[in-house]
Amino acid sequence: MTALRERLTSWEGFLLLVLVLLYAWNALASPVFLTLGNQVNLFQLSIEKVIVALAMTFVIINGEIDLSVASVMGLAACSFGWLHGAGVPAAAAIPLVLLLGLACGGFNAFWVVRVGLPSLVVTLATMIAFRGLARVLVEDRGIGGFPAWFNALGQKPLIGPFPFAILLFFAMAALAWVLLHRTVFGRQVTVIGASRAVAEYSGVDVGRVKTAVLVASSGVAALAGLLFAARVGAVRGDVALGFELDIITIVLLGGVSIFGGVGSVTGTVLAILIVLSLRNGMALANLTGHIQSGVLGVLLILSVMVPVFRGWFQRVLHRPEAVS
Amino acid sequence: MRHLTLSALAVAAFCGAPAIAQDAATAGPGQAVDMVLLPKFLGILPFDQAHRGAQEAHAELGNPGELLYTGPTPENSVAGQIEILTTAASQGRDVVLLSNNAGDQIVPAAQAAQEAGTRVVTWDSPIPSGEGESLFVAQVDFAEIGVVMADMAHSIMDGEGQFAILSATPDAANQNAWIAAMQAALAADEKYAGLELVDTVYGDDQSEVSYNRALALVDAHPDLELIMAPTSVGIVAAAKAMQDEGLCDRVKVSGLGVPAEMVSYTLNGCAPQFALWSFVDLGYLAYYVGYLLATGAIEAAEGQTFEAGRMGTYTIERDPTRDNGLRVLMGPFTVYTAENVEAAAQ
Numbered sequence: 201m202t203a204l205r206e207r208l209t210s211w212e213g214f215l216l217l218v219l220v221l222l223y224a225w226n227a228l229a230s231p232v233f234l235t236l237g238n239q240v241n242l243f244q245l246s247i248e249k250v251i252v253a254l255a256m257t258f259v260i261i262n263g264e265i266d267l268s269v270a271s272v273m274g275l276a277a278c279s280f281g282w283l284h285g286a287g288v289p290a291a292a293a294i295p296l297v298l299l300l301g302l303a304c305g306g307f308n309a310f311w312v313v314r315v316g317l318p319s320l321v322v323t324l325a326t327m328i329a330f331r332g333l334a335r336v337l338v339e340d341r342g343i344g345g346f347p348a349w350f351n352a353l354g355q356k357p358l359i360g361p362f363p364f365a366i367l368l369f370f371a372m373a374a375l376a377w378v379l380l381h382r383t384v385f386g387r388q389v390t391v392i393g394a395s396r397a398v399a400e401y402s403g404v405d406v407g408r409v410k411t412a413v414l415v416a417s418s419g420v421a422a423l424a425g426l427l428f429a430a431r432v433g434a435v436r437g438d439v440a441l442g443f444e445l446d447i448i449t450i451v452l453l454g455g456v457s458i459f460g461g462v463g464s465v466t467g468t469v470l471a472i473l474i475v476l477s478l479r480n481g482m483a484l485a486n487l488t489g490h491i492q493s494g495v496l497g498v499l500l501i502l503s504v505m506v507p508v509f510r511g512w513f514q515r516v517l518h519r520p521e522a523v524s
Numbered sequence: 525m526r527h528l529t530l531s532a533l534a535v536a537a538f539c540g541a542p543a544i545a546q547d548a549a550t551a552g553p554g555q556a557v558d559m560v561l562l563p564k565f566l567g568i569l570p571f572d573q574a575h576r577g578a579q580e581a582h583a584e585l586g587n588p589g590e591l592l593y594t595g596p597t598p599e600n601s602v603a604g605q606i607e608i609l610t611t612a613a614s615q616g617r618d619v620v621l622l623s624n625n626a627g628d629q630i631v632p633a634a635q636a637a638q639e640a641g642t643r644v645v646t647w648d649s650p651i652p653s654g655e656g657e658s659l660f661v662a663q664v665d666f667a668e669i670g671v672v673m674a675d676m677a678h679s680i681m682d683g684e685g686q687f688a689i690l691s692a693t694p695d696a697a698n699q700n701a702w703i704a705a706m707q708a709a710l711a712a713d714e715k716y717a718g719l720e721l722v723d724t725v726y727g728d729d730q731s732e733v734s735y736n737r738a739l740a741l742v743d744a745h746p747d748l749e750l751i752m753a754p755t756s757v758g759i760v761a762a763a764k765a766m767q768d769e770g771l772c773d774r775v776k777v778s779g780l781g782v783p784a785e786m787v788s789y790t791l792n793g794c795a796p797q798f799a800l801w802s803f804v805d806l807g808y809l810a811y812y813v814g815y816l817l818a819t820g821a822i823e824a825a826e827g828q829t830f831e832a833g834r835m836g837t838y839t840i841e842r843d844p845t846r847d848n849g850l851r852v853l854m855g856p857f858t859v860y861t862a863e864n865v866e867a868a869a870q
Binding site: 230232235431433435438480484490493 | 566595597607630652
């Protein structure tokens with residue numbers, strides 16, 4: 201009973217409550233909201249961001265940040281376009297682009313782990329550098345004309361009404377949950393984020409874990425960039441520009457502490473559902489982009505304050521127990 | 525100005541519309557058509573003017589449906605346009621009038637919308653591949669821009685003298701095409717023989733850079749009589765520079781500009797003539813095209829002729845600036861002078 205009670209009064213429980221209210225509100229406000237087509241669209245329009253948010257959960261819990269993810273997405277999409285333009289078949293270009301993504305992560309990890317620079321600074325620099333590279337490759341003209349099977353992967357339903365990327369997201373979410381909450385690696389990620397010193401004294405290979413997390417972050421971002429290219433069927437130097445803010449907003453709203461050591465995959469997934477249904481609800485209510493940005497900006501501020509709310513929320517709910 | 529530099533049309537020779545004998549279709553007023561006017565992004569004057577034109581047509585046709593004006597923020601333009609177009613299709617709206625800023629990346633969303641019964645009509649900036657779009661309402665023909673600029677230069681300099689061009693960036697596709705069109709126009713007609721282009725410089729579409737480049741031109745060319753700026757940022761900066769330095773009697777400014785930003789310089793003689801198409805008219809015409817398509821009065825087919833309210837009769841033609849796609853060419857340019865600039869600046 202206490203376990204159930206604790207779960208319901210946790211941050212995740214609060215997010216679930218918000219999500220239910222949001223769905224109810226949206227469903228009442230627009231008859232379109234609950235239709236299957238709209239629910240698929242709701243995911244489909246942001247699927248690349250939410251896939252990256254799963255990997256970002258590990259990065260931030262680990263006490264780091266990766267600002268370069270959106271630029272890696274852009275670089276991956278543009279490299280794919282460039283390779284396609286150079287005559288490389290898509291089936292060969294995809295693994296090359298994924299390797300490039302892993303290499304981007306390796307580059308980030310080198311400066312963070314080997315040289316010891318803060319990830320904030322390193323990934324800020326590579327955010328600019330990778331974006332610059334993407335723009336050099338493709339400039340401002342669009343490259344399209346990808347093979348039909350590649351475009352279909354992003355645009356057409358694969359199983360039932362669900363496109364490949366949505367199925368992939370749910371599979372990756374399950375994998376992330378197991379990895380973070382049920383494996384030694386997951387515990388190491390969390391312990392390092394909570395206290396690097398404790399982790400080092402306990403014999404955890406901090407450098408290796410951090411490298412793995414940063415490389416995975418870029419690798420997943422490259423995959424997301426390819427999914428974006430498939431969904432829109434053409435790439436340009438500004439692909440995914442500015443996505444890092446939305447991604448980090450989602451992860452922080454999910455209860456992952458910006459200081460590391462705290463967070464769960466369940467929280468991130470709930471935050472994803474909240475942000476997507478909020479966006480979709482605002483779009484169906486015909487709110488302009490400026491208002492939507494404003495609302496998401498407020499959400500970012502609130503989500504940075506999550507640790508404060510979390511403490512307050514749990515004090516209020518657990519007070520009777522503490523007294524008795 | 526963003527809308528001048530962003531749309532990526534290629535220059536093309538002017539092709540006459542195929543003259544097919546056919547009665548012009550007219551709009552049956554009072555039918556419910558839900559419209560979305562989707563600009564590249566919100567917050568700049570020309571798009572608000574296009575909205576005014578669309579509202580005018582909406583009222584004129586007595587459409588009981590909704591005209592929604594919504595758009596993304598400039599930073600989120602591409603993803604935002606795709607999202608709004610997709611949502612409009614989910615909502616079952618009949619027409620989306622799109623000033624495309626997403627290149628061909630909008631194609632899958634536009635095709636999905638068309639399949640769901642939402643027509644996509646582009647204006648100001650088309651879908652480059654023409655896929656997913658019913659047709660494009662083009663503002664003016666690029667070749668005509670060259671002739672208009674040549675004529676303004678001819679008129680301001682009385683047919684003789686040195687002039688220079690102040691453009692946006694060296695790789696701005698629109699401006700380069702327009703400058704090439706002007707040079708072609710100058711070479712094509714003997715009456716322009718006295719006009720001498722002495723320099724072409726770039727102000728990067730930034731006010732301060734353009735201002736300094738304009739002053740540098742005057743220093744470098746003592747006999748300069750005119751600065752031609754085919755960019756709405758450059759023309760304002762050049763006119764201000766000439767005014768601030770008291771050079772307006774010697775060096776005039778002309779080019780493409782927005783009346784509201786140019787009115788004081790036109791009235792005080794620093795920029796006696798400049799040109800632009802009317803965004804109000806463009807919004808009005810795009811609305812008519814969307815309404816006619818949605819009500820079944822016209823098909824998106826070459827040779828189809830129709831009437832667009834106060835603007836008269838138009839014909840759908842193949843778009844000569846793209847490999848694939850149909851267009852309605854609005855035209856013509858409005859040349860603004862002290863006579864008409866105040867009314868347009870409202």
